[in-house]
Amino acid sequence: MLWSSSLASIVVLAASASAQLDGAQSPPSYPSPWMRGGNGWQDAYAKAQAFVSQLTLLEKVNLTTGVGWEGEACVGNTGSIPRLGFRGFCLQDSPLGIRFADQASAFPSGMNVAATWTTRLFKSRGRAMGDEHRGKGIDVQLGPVAGPLGRVPAGGRNWEGFSPDPVLTGVAIGETIKGIQDGGVIANAKHYIMNEQEHNREPSGSFAAYSANVDDKTMHETYLWPFADAVHAGVASIMCSYNQINNSYGSQNSYTLNYLLKNELDFQGFVVSDWWAQHTGVASALAGLDMTMAGDQGLASGNTYWGGNLTAAAINGTLPQWRLDDMVTRIMAAYYKVGRDTARVDVNFNSWSSETYGYIHPQANEGYQQINYHVNVQSDHAKLIREIGGASTVMLKNVNNALPLKKPKSVAVIGEDAHDNPGGPNACGDRGCNTGTLAMGWGSGTANFPYLIAPVTALRAQAAKDRTLFANVSNNYDLDAAAKAASNASVAIVFANADSGEAYITVDGNSGDRNNLTLWGNGDALIKKVASVNPNTIVVLHTVGAVIVEDLKNNPNVTAILWAGLPGQESGNAITDIIYGYRNPSAKSVFTWGKKREDWGVDVIYTPTSNPPQLNFNEGNFIDYRYFDANNIEPSYEFGFGLSYTNYSYSNLQISKNDPGPYQPTVGMTKAAPTLGTIDKDPAHAEFPTGFRAVFKYIYPYLTGPVLTNQPESWPAKSQDGSPQPRVGAGGSAGGNRQLWDVMYTVSCTVTNTGGVKGTEIPQLYLSLGAPTDPKIVLRGFDDLILDPGESNTFTYKLTRRDISNWDPVTQNWVISPYPKTVYVGASSRDLKLKGVLP
Structure with missing residues (x-):
């Protein structure tokens, strides 16, 4: 990483839009901006400062450092402050439920809720998850996800996030955060930033983690965009990614943490490392990291970069007191911001054992006591989960009204994906297998199912109700049995899937990222066989993202295709609601379906050719539908596409112009960094107390050796400077300059249900920014309109200054280019029914 200081170096490097090259460097930015308590954080900031002012040095360090893997009940635990009766923080996966817990819900994936295009459901899901985490005693829910955004369709963790479109992801992550934090739990937006594939995301052997090399314009207009929305929504914590960004690790990248996040976006919460993503001690603190997880340097190592080392750095002055105070203030302000001081209950579950009694320190086998209280936090969330499951099911094909079914004489349900895992839905840890129906991917982004309704269960119940003859075949490889069952049925419903997840688990040879974009478990051959004998074959796909479906689209015997994604515990009930017309399909695809793998233009880099591996994002802003549009590639189904049982x-497109006044860059200077209380710099007072018995491999703030002084190490320029600093022109408010949210235009149109069934339409507003280097169109707004047959309603969207601006790397600000800007409104990114030029 470069250590030369000044904004000039940032501008020069950022101005080079072709910087996506091997060896691209992340410019330095110091000092780390100190919290100021603005943007609705005032009360939380005041409470946090009062709390931190009374802490000792050891107590401050204890709140920044995890106690080590399996040190206590949660996947992440900080040290506590026994003197004040303040327990440490509990941080827990995942973005779709409570990992490792019982008596809790398994929600649909982020990708699924995005497919509803319904802000009410975004926020309701967030609130339900927040309520459940609060009920288990969790302080920080490790989600939602905007990284990966979804640059490559085979990316293993894309399903944890929302969509490769930054605007849809931005709206979804913002509303989810509001819901979680309304529930009294700190939301954690992750993984910041450019974490776009699983292969080589972490150091392994002699190989460093990959470097995602990206230019400044692409960073702002695509990958940083949803994180700006997260900060604008008030997110209280953000997690660093494992990878490098322009050859500097995410947990110590001063440009992405200090400049972009804390300065330009004016983030007021705390930054936590991903588990063992920290690679330096003091350097990471100076670069903007506020909390380290799991606290140990590696899995159950017993060593730490912080803990006693951070204490020593504060004593010898390497880490200035203002920086340590800012770290702890940010952590405690997040606590007060969401009301943890009134919402907190004791941690009543345990990540490491489902038994009622066990060790509170399982790594050390110490502290045998009751560790699980089996508190049921599910409430009535099953109703919401079923609603989202149905509202996120995209109907891609429906020939001659094959759907909905109306009491057919006979039904054959075929495919392993329709059936239960014989070992139960939680048979594989962190869902690390693909057996039975797929309702979530694998990895740390999972939760235990309290139950899982398989499609065959719900469809069999419906058939019994209708007195429909029912047959089912679960073996994907017994094509003869499948054909026999299908040939005798009025309708054959074939289920197939494609799975992926986090890289620490390999399933069927897929190490996190998918090896291909075909269906798993002989799914393509199974569908082809069934369709060869049944002219009314309906296909249901549970996939983590796009698969190649062109043959299915063109097969005349495949009369309907439904994409159900990863719908969570109510999977079978949700898909039955759609198939039988209890719910009218309204979902729209949140990604593009290419005809072949090469259509996306980018792919996972499976085998590194350099050390560290260099992932050059040369496509810039042109990912997913933007790439398809720019290269005139016809997809099987476009971004935003989805059919309904009505029309x-x-x-009546209307565009009105507002005049909020000219854009004013933020100017002026910050206040000097505050220090809170005094810290005792006597090393003798920071040693383990006499007679203290340390828990094995537990991380403490006490010194473990002599405090070194007068070291020759040269720290980055200004990294220890607490004097007033210039404010950033594009910053000054949550998510960026406050004028970015000025309303520039109001666009409206009339949407009418011209069919005979009540339904929900998702009008989508796209914008052409006009420059030859811009995507043809970019999504800017959407809504969900519930319409009775013959009913009309008005879709209205307020275009903000941010919506119509481009990032200028030279001035380091948002500008409205002189090119003409055109608005399109329609039912998908390629079904643009209305067009108007912005006056």
Whole structure:
């Protein structure tokens, strides 16, 4: 990493839009901005400062450092402050439920809730998850996800996030955060930033983690965009990614943490490392890291970069007191911001054992006591999960009204994906297998199912109700049995899937990222066989993202295709609601379906050719539909596409211009960094107390050796400077300059249900920014309109200054280019029914 200081170096490097090259460097930015308590953080900041002012040095360090893997009940635990009766923080996966817990819900994936395009459901899901985490005693829910955004369709963890479109992801992550934090739990937006594939995301052997090399314009207009929305929504914590960004690790990248996040976006919460993503001690603190997880340097190592080492750095002055105080203030302000001081209950579950009694320190086998209280936090969330499951099911094909079914004489349900895992839905730890129906991917982003309704269960119940003859075949490789069952049925419903997850688990040879974009478990051959004998074959896909479906689309015997994604515990009930018309499909695809793998233009880099591996994001802003549009590639199904059991018309486009005044960059200077209380710099007072018995491999703040002084190490320029600093022109408010949210235009149109069934239409607003280097169109707004047959309603969207601006790397600010800007409104990114030029 470069250590030369000054904004000039940032501008020069950022101005080079072709910087996506091997060896691209992340410019330095110091000092780390100190919290100021603005943007609705005032009360939390005041409470946090009062709390931190009374802490000793050891107590401050204890709140920044995890106690080590399996040190206590949660996947992440900081030290506590026994003197004040303040327990440490509990941080727990995942973005779709409570990992490792019982009596809790398994929600649909982020990708699924995005497919509803319904802000009410975004926030309701967030609130339900927040309520459940609060009920288990968790302080920080490790989610939601905007990284990976979804640059490559085979990316293993794309399903944890929302969509490769930054605007859809930005709206979804913002509303999810509001819901979680309304529940009294700190939301954690992750993984910041450019964590776009699983292969080589972490150091392994002699190989360093990959470097995602990206130019400044792409960073702002695509990958940083949803994180800006997260900060604008008030997110209280953000997690660093494992990878490098322009050859500097995410947990010590001063440009992405200090400059982009804490300065430009004015983030007021705390930054936590991903588990063992920290690679330096004091350097990471100076670069903007506020909390380290799991606290140990490696899995159960017993060593730490912080803990006693951070205490020593504060004593010898390497880490200035203002920086340590800022770290702890940010952590405690997040605590007060979401009301943890009134919402907190004792941690009543345990990540490491499902038994009622066990060790509170399982790594050391110490502290045998009751560790699980089996508190049921599910409430009535099953109803919401079923609603989202149905509202996120995209109907891609429906020939001659094959759907909905109306009491057919006979039904054959075929495919392993329709059936239960014989070992139960939680048979594989962290869902690390693909047996039975797929309702979530694998990895740390999972939760235990309290139950899982398989499609065959719900469809069999419906058939019994209708007195429909019912047959089912679960073996994907017994094509003869499948054909026999299908040939005798009025309708054959074939289920197939494609799975992926986090890299620490390999399933069927797929190490996190998918090896291909085909269906798993002989799914393609199974569908082809069934369709060869049944002219009314309906296909249901549970996949983590796009798969190649062109043959299915063109097969005349495949009369309907439904994408159900990863719908969570109510999977079978949700898909039955759609198939039988209890719910009218309204979902729209949140990614593009290419005809072949090469259509996306980018792919996972499976085998590194350099050390560290260099992932050059040369496509810039052109990912997913933007790449397809720019290269005139016809997809099987476009971004935003989805059919309904009714029809809609669009008319009466209206555009009105507002005049909020000219854009004013933020100017002025910050206040000097505050220090809170005094710290005792006597090393003798920071040693383990006499007679203290340390828990094995537990991380403490006490010194473990002599405090070194007068070291020759040269720290980055200004990294220890607590004097007033210039404010950033594009910053000054949550998510960026406050004028970015000025309303520039109001766009409206009329949407009418012209069919005979009540339904929900998702009008989508796209914008052409006009420059030859811009994507043809970019999504800017959407809504969900519930319409009775013949009913009309108005879709309205307020275009902000941010919506119509581009990032200028030279001035380091947002500018409105002189090119003409055109608005499109329609039912998908390629079904643009209305068009108007912004005056």
